[in-house]
Amino acid sequence: MRTFTTCTRRGYERLSDLAARSEAALTFTAGTATIETIADLPFTITSALVTTGLPAGTAPGTVIRIRQSGRAGQLQPSNGPRLLVRGRNYAAALMRFHLQPGDDTGQWVIVGDGLWQDQGAGELRLDAADSALPAMSTLSALGEAWRA
Numbered sequence: 001m002r003t004f005t006t007c008t009r010r011g012y013e014r015l016s017d018l019a020a021r022s023e024a025a026l027t028f029t030a031g032t033a034t035i036e037t038i039a040d041l042p043f044t045i046t047s048a049l050v051t052t053g054l055p056a057g058t059a060p061g062t063v064i065r066i067r068q069s070g071r072a073g074q075l076q077p078s079n080g081p082r083l084l085v086r087g088r089n090y091a092a093a094l095m096r097f098h099l100q101p102g103d104d105t106g107q108w109v110i111v112g113d114g115l116w117q118d119q120g121a122g123e124l125r126l127d128a129a130d131s132a133l134p135a136m137s138t139l140s141a142l143g144e145a146w147r148a
Helices: 015-020 140-148
Strands: 024-038 040-056 063-069 089-098 104-120 125-127 136-138
Touching: 015 089, 015 104, 024 104, 024 140, 040 104, 063 089, 063 136, 089 125, 136 140
Parallel strands: 063 104
Antiparallel strands: 024 040, 024 089, 040 063, 089 104, 104 125, 125 136
C-alpha cells in the first residue's frame, strides 16, 4: 500500500519552526489548476508564478507547480489551507513533493499551515483556521524567519 502526503499537518507555533521544516518560502500568484487522481484520491496541482523567494533560490518569474489534496467543489478540511484560487497572491512555506523517496516530481507542497493570502502593502493573512501561527504577518517577518 502506498501513502501520499501533500501537506505536513504538524502544528507550528512560531514562524522560525516552520522555516526550519521548509525548503523555501515563496510569494506567488496562483494560476491555472489541473486535477490528478492517484488511488481514487483527487489532487489539485496549481501553477504559480513566483514573485519572490526566501531565501533567494527560486527566481522571480519562475513557474512552479503546487500540489494540494482535494479538488474544487469538494469539502476541504476546515483546519488547513484552502485550495489556491487563480489570480490571488500568496506567500507559502513549501517543500518538494516526492511520490517515493528521491523521486523528484518537480512539484511542491505547503508545509503545515504555512499559506498566507497577500493583503497588499506587505500584509499577510494566514489561510488556515485553528492554527497556532499568527493570523496576520508581514513579508518582512517571513523574510526574517527564513534568514535566521
